[in-house]
Amino acid sequence: MRKPVFISVFLAAMSFSLFAPAALAKDLKPGTWEVTSSMTGKDLPERLKKEKTDSQCLPGSGKIDMAKTMREGWTNAGCPDINISREGNTISAQAECSSHGRTSTVEAQIKIQSDERYTATTITKNDGTTTLKQTGRWVSPDCQ
Numbered sequence: 577m578r579k580p581v582f583i584s585v586f587l588a589a590m591s592f593s594l595f596a597p598a599a600l601a602k603d604l605k606p607g608t609w610e611v612t613s614s615m616t617g618k619d620l621p622e623r624l625k626k627e628k629t630d631s632q633c634l635p636g637s638g639k640i641d642m643a644k645t646m647r648e649g650w651t652n653a654g655c656p657d658i659n660i661s662r663e664g665n666t667i668s669a670q671a672e673c674s675s676h677g678r679t680s681t682v683e684a685q686i687k688i689q690s691d692e693r694y695t696a697t698t699i700t701k702n703d704g705t706t707t708l709k710q711t712g713r714w715v716s717p718d719c720q
Contacts, residue, residue, distance in 0.1 A: 605691045606634045607717040617706035633719035655682065678702055
């Protein structure tokens with residue numbers, strides 16, 4: 577049963593890249609961001625369950641339309657019907673995604689705590705459920 581795990585991991589990873597700081601440019605400071613992520617789910621290999629921290633660069637322009645960026649990224653990844661909403665500092669997204677002949681549902685929520693910090697949770701459901709949790713924190717104004 578490697579396909580369900582692959583699909584869950586693929587969609588969770590896709591969500592990570594779509595909720596990276598670039599998608600939140602109007603809400604967050606430009607510069608270097610440290611993003612820590614952890615994944616949970618049935619049948620996930622242990623190496624994928626380990627917490628991981630990466631650095632990402634948010635360019636200084638800050639002119640990216642978050643909803644448009646998310647919609648384009650999710651559509652290109654096999655999720656053509658994405659519903660994005662925002663209430664205050666909470667952004668929610670839901671989509672149905674197809675990959676390798678299988679369909680999954682994806683729900684994501686980003687909470688912008690300040691222009692220097694956010695948290696995100698992405699839940700992918702197909703044969704099982706995979707949850708990706710992320711925290712982002714601003715490190716410096718320069719991209720390293």
